[in-house]
Amino acid sequence: MLAVAFFLFSACVQANSTFDFRGLDSLVQRRLPQHAEDFTFTALPGTGDRYIINDTGDRKGAVTVSCTSISACARGLYTYLTKFGGVDIWWTGSRLHELPSHLPHVGEPITGEAVVPFRYHFNTVTFGYTTAFWALDKWSLLLDWLALRGVNLPLAWVGYEHILSEVFRDAGLSDSEIAAFLSGPAFLPWNRFGNIQGSWGGNLPTQWVNDQFALGKQIIQRMVELGMIPILPSFTGFVPRALATHYPNASIVTGGQWSGFEPSLTNVSFLEPFDPLFAQLQKSFILKQKAAYGNLSHIYTLDQYNENDPFSGDISYLRNVSSNTFSSLREADPDAVWLMQGWLFFVSSAFWTNDRIDAYLGGVEGNDTMIILDLYSEAAPQWNRTNNYSGKQWIWCELHDFGGTMGMEGNLEGLTKDPIAALQSPGSSMKGIGLTMEGQEGNEIVYDIVLDQAWSPKPLVINDYVTRWVTRRYTVHPLPSAAQKAWYILSTTVYNNTDPTSQLTTKSILELTPALTGLINRTVLLPTVVRYSTNITILPALKLLLQASDAAPSLRNIPEFRYDVVGLCRQFLANRFNDLYQDLITVYNSSATSREAVTSAGEQLLHLLGDLDRLLYTNENFLLSTWIADARQWAGAGPETNASYAAYLEYNARNQITLWGPNGEIDDYASKQWAGLVGEYYSQRWTLFVDYLTSLKQNGQEYNATDISSRLLSIGRTWQTQRWGNITGETLGTKGGTFEVVDEVLQNWAQQPRT
Ligand SMILES: *[C@@H]1O[C@H](CO)[C@@H](O)[C@H](O)[C@H]1NC(C)=O
Ligand SMILES: *[C@@H]1O[C@H](CO)[C@@H](O)[C@H](O)[C@H]1NC(C)=O
Ligand SMILES: *[C@@H]1O[C@H](CO)[C@@H](O)[C@H](O)[C@H]1NC(C)=O
Ligand SMILES: *[C@@H]1O[C@H](CO)[C@@H](O)[C@H](O)[C@H]1NC(C)=O
Ligand SMILES: *[C@@H]1O[C@H](CO)[C@@H](O)[C@H](O)[C@H]1NC(C)=O
Ligand SMILES: *[C@@H]1O[C@H](CO)[C@@H](O)[C@H](O)[C@H]1NC(C)=O
Ligand SMILES: *[C@@H]1O[C@H](CO)[C@@H](O)[C@H](O)[C@H]1NC(C)=O
Ligand SMILES: *[C@@H]1O[C@H](CO)[C@@H](O)[C@H](O)[C@H]1NC(C)=O
Ligand SMILES: *[C@@H]1O[C@H](CO)[C@@H](O)[C@H](O)[C@H]1NC(C)=O
Ligand SMILES: *[C@@H]1O[C@H](CO)[C@@H](O)[C@H](O)[C@H]1NC(C)=O
Ligand SMILES: *[C@@H]1O[C@H](CO)[C@@H](O)[C@H](O)[C@H]1NC(C)=O
Ligand SMILES: *[C@@H]1O[C@H](CO)[C@@H](O)[C@H](O)[C@H]1NC(C)=O
Numbered sequence: 001m002l003a004v005a006f007f008l009f010s011a012c013v014q015a016n017s018t019f020d021f022r023g024l025d026s027l028v029q030r031r032l033p034q035h036a037e038d039f040t041f042t043a044l045p046g047t048g049d050r051y052i053i054n055d056t057g058d059r060k061g062a063v064t065v066s067c068t069s070i071s072a073c074a075r076g077l078y079t080y081l082t083k084f085g086g087v088d089i090w091w092t093g094s095r096l097h098e099l100p101s102h103l104p105h106v107g108e109p110i111t112g113e114a115v116v117p118f119r120y121h122f123n124t125v126t127f128g129y130t131t132a133f134w135a136l137d138k139w140s141l142l143l144d145w146l147a148l149r150g151v152n153l154p155l156a157w158v159g160y161e162h163i164l165s166e167v168f169r170d171a172g173l174s175d176s177e178i179a180a181f182l183s184g185p186a187f188l189p190w191n192r193f194g195n196i197q198g199s200w201g202g203n204l205p206t207q208w209v210n211d212q213f214a215l216g217k218q219i220i221q222r223m224v225e226l227g228m229i230p231i232l233p234s235f236t237g238f239v240p241r242a243l244a245t246h247y248p249n250a251s252i253v254t255g256g257q258w259s260g261f262e263p264s265l266t267n268v269s270f271l272e273p274f275d276p277l278f279a280q281l282q283k284s285f286i287l288k289q290k291a292a293y294g295n296l297s298h299i300y301t302l303d304q305y306n307e308n309d310p311f312s313g314d315i316s317y318l319r320n321v322s323s324n325t326f327s328s329l330r331e332a333d334p335d336a337v338w339l340m341q342g343w344l345f346f347v348s349s350a351f352w353t354n355d356r357i358d359a360y361l362g363g364v365e366g367n368d369t370m371i372i373l374d375l376y377s378e379a380a381p382q383w384n385r386t387n388n389y390s391g392k393q394w395i396w397c398e399l400h401d402f403g404g405t406m407g408m409e410g411n412l413e414g415l416t417k418d419p420i421a422a423l424q425s426p427g428s429s430m431k432g433i434g435l436t437m438e439g440q441e442g443n444e445i446v447y448d449i450v451l452d453q454a455w456s457p458k459p460l461v462i463n464d465y466v467t468r469w470v471t472r473r474y475t476v477h478p479l480p481s482a483a484q485k486a487w488y489i490l491s492t493t494v495y496n497n498t499d500p501t502s503q504l505t506t507k508s509i510l511e512l513t514p515a516l517t518g519l520i521n522r523t524v525l526l527p528t529v530v531r532y533s534t535n536i537t538i539l540p541a542l543k544l545l546l547q548a549s550d551a552a553p554s555l556r557n558i559p560e561f562r563y564d565v566v567g568l569c570r571q572f573l574a575n576r577f578n579d580l581y582q583d584l585i586t587v588y589n590s591s592a593t594s595r596e597a598v599t600s601a602g603e604q605l606l607h608l609l610g611d612l613d614r615l616l617y618t619n620e621n622f623l624l625s626t627w628i629a630d631a632r633q634w635a636g637a638g639p640e641t642n643a644s645y646a647a648y649l650e651y652n653a654r655n656q657i658t659l660w661g662p663n664g665e666i667d668d669y670a671s672k673q674w675a676g677l678v679g680e681y682y683s684q685r686w687t688l689f690v691d692y693l694t695s696l697k698q699n700g701q702e703y704n705a706t707d708i709s710s711r712l713l714s715i716g717r718t719w720q721t722q723r724w725g726n727i728t729g730e731t732l733g734t735k736g737g738t739f740e741v742v743d744e745v746l747q748n749w750a751q752q753p754r755t
Contacts (some may be wrong), residue, residue, distance in 0.1 A: 075148070156297075269710060393429055470487045
């Protein structure tokens with residue numbers, strides 16, 4: 001049947017010779033250089049995203065992938081590499097070059113087809129929490145990861161400020177007026193959202209704006225080569241305050257205060273879309289962008305009310321705003337499609353009643369004119385209360401974490417069944433499946449499975465999926481069964497979180513500002529509740545992985561295996577910290593206990609943090625130094641380094657993951673369990689806290705929350721101004737052996753050796 005179909009179609013292939021497969025050829029060259037000649041891509045007629053993989057015998061060009069789109073060919077290649085080749089590409093690196101030199105045979109041709117036209121990736125804030133400081137090499141890995149999984153619709157924010165600044169300059173604003181608006185390199189997403197304006201720690205340098213523009217061009221070009229449609233920025237309406245002085249008659253309103261920032265840094269000016277100046281600036285923006293990148297995408301990201309309620313809740317006002325916003329896009333680009341994050345409808349659901357949503361979306365005529373990202377579909381879908389966004393196109397998205405919080409968590413069943421159920425529900429206008437994680441930090445399986453689900457009309461079968469995933473993640477043959485058992489435990493417990501009220505990664509309390517109360521069992525915003533029993537999930541899974549590596553020592557050289565061992569051991573320690581913390585509080589609260597008892601309970605916590613830091617230092621993926629080095633790289637290397645620029649970048653990097661704001665406005669929101677951060681920063685805070693409790697006990701004084709919090713905050717203020725190389729014990733790169741440290745951790749904290 002297939003062969004016949006292919007024969008019939010093959011006559012038309014010439015008609016679609018417009019597909020340019022050079023991007024995929026380059027990908028093969030980049031990731032599988034020894035197989036550079038082995039893959040042939042050809043076009044198939046028809047719409048949708050469909051591929052056929054066929055092999056033509058054991059010779060050069062042996063595997064043919066035919067497809068109806070470049071993205072489908074990328075996915076077809078991925079299917080071959082994973083299913084037949086047993087190799088994959090991970091966030092921790094590409095292992096595709098381990099494809100056997102003798103190409104595995106396909107046998108009967110294999111076909112695949114996307115169940116949705118859009119496979120989406122990124123949250124606007126991922127450009128802050130994860131990729132803020134990335135150079136092209138890291139982008140290149142992620143873009144290949146995305147392309148191979150079949151993603152065809154990624155956000156493309158990098159370089160935005162260059163074009164935006166030119167628009168403002170043309171409108172008559174001075175460089176200093178523009179600089180007063182833009183936020184620092186680690187905080188641009190929230191400036192783009194109109195949540196914050198301006199900087200702390202110094203203005204955004206022109207060099208940053210220019211370097212990002214150059215990088216953005218490379219990213220966008222790569223996206224297109226790999227068969228993706230980059231979603232480009234547009235003019236949102238958020239403007240420098242000074243615009244009002246240049247245009248005294250312009251309709252400019254002041255937005256709300258965001259997350260407790262002082263008014264000079266928030267309350268952002270918003271140019272009303274019905275003011276003719278809005279359309280003028282939109283046109284200027286889109287034309288400049290097209291001149292810079294080419295005419296390569298008509299999908300624009302545009303968010304006006306993300307965590308920022310409209311000036312008025314009046315129905316006609318909302319309709320007027322969206323209708324004028326859209327017409328400004330269409331005047332600048334007749335094919336424009338408006339994409340927006342649907343987060344506001346959830347987080348600000350009291351404001352966004354169904355009437356108001358209807359009015360805002362209804363201001364844009366037609367259904368193909370918009371794409372709504374249903375941002376948190378796994379836990380708080382909005383498509384079902386909005387009647388499929390009144391028929392507008394929308395994408396089922398997994399949010400999963402806030403600020404790159406590292407707790408292990410997932411709901412594999414929900415992630416597979418729910419999108420398919422939504423797609424099949426009556427009147428569905430769902431057009432895509434994708435990922436909107438705030439930060440990319442571990443838990444890779446929950447992202448993989450969602451993107452894979454986009455190519456399967458039925459919910460994936462979890463056990464089979466996990467087994468195959470583990471087999472190609474740990475490329476040792478035969479793989480000891482203990483490794484599969486470990487993942488069986490995880491996939492049925494930690495990754496089977498069916499609690500509908502909290503589908504988010506758990507923040508460990510060790511990353512939070514120490515306090516006497518309020519840390520344990522939080523279920524909202526930054527949940528700290530651990531929903532599984534560590535002793536029967538994380539701990540046995542870790543031990544099983546170690547058993548597997550005893551049976552097959554070569555596992556210890558596999559980067560993903562090492563990553564998982566460190567990740568599990570990290571989670572084990574993080575959860576154990578909760579117990580120790582509660583012991584400390586119990587001891588402190590008991591009137592019978594002595595100062596010495598408080599000290600000794602406290603020492604346990606500090607000892608554990610020391611062990612955690614040592615563990616994290618053994619793996620290149622858990623280092624503060626990487627985050628800081630990535631930031632500093634933009635200021636040059638070696639003697640060429642621009643020291644003050646490097647210091648500025650480093651401050652940005654450190655501030656985001658600690659105080660997040662000049663005064664701890666969203667303190668610890670983007671905290672991380674990274675070597676250096678745990679050992680230096682969190683340890684300092686907990687040391688102060690333990691000393692404080694000890695001194696209270698000794699002097700018979702009352703706990704004073706105001707006093708201790710301000711002292712803890714001042715540790716943060718100092719820490720973030722420190723510069724690389726000035727901190728004792730911190731080194732660039734890893735130190736210590738993972739398996740030795742893990743053994744010690746188990747001895748120290750599991751009260752048992754591992755065997
Ligand atoms: C070529 O591809 C386009 C877009 O993918 C499709 O619309 C068209 O039908 C294809 N051409 C033929 C001859 O099938
Ligand atoms: C697959 O390749 C074989 C050998 O070249 C060929 O006979 C067959 O027609 C191809 N089938 C498809 C579906 O392309
Ligand atoms: C602003 O509006 C006032 C009153 O309507 C008018 O006199 C003035 O010319 C306008 N200024 C500009 C720059 O349009
Ligand atoms: C900032 O916004 C808040 C509402 O969120 C408002 O109460 C306050 O007056 C605004 N401040 C300024 C300076 O506009
Ligand atoms: C841009 O591309 C679209 C098709 O994607 C086409 O309709 C339009 O004419 C192009 N515009 C220019 C100026 O080339
Ligand atoms: C939408 O689905 C979610 C998750 O299943 C559910 O909690 C919520 O009540 C539903 N809302 C409506 C209006 O049906
Ligand atoms: C948009 O979708 C809704 C709901 O399916 C439908 O009632 C409406 O007619 C559609 N509008 C257009 C312009 O197709
Ligand atoms: C996940 O948990 C639910 C109960 O919450 C259970 O019914 C289901 O079988 C579990 N799935 C797996 C794969 O363990
Ligand atoms: C946290 O929740 C667990 C599980 O529900 C419970 O056993 C424990 O007592 C709670 N701890 C606190 C401090 O609330
Ligand atoms: C988990 O194991 C540790 C060490 O064996 C033990 O101290 C602790 O009580 C156990 N926790 C639970 C909840 O069983
Ligand atoms: C708590 O500490 C703050 C700041 O150090 C101080 O102003 C306040 O008086 C203290 N409160 C009590 C009850 O001692
Ligand atoms: C490093 O520490 C020394 C001594 O404390 C200080 O003088 C110097 O300014 C620091 N350097 C940086 C880059 O912070």
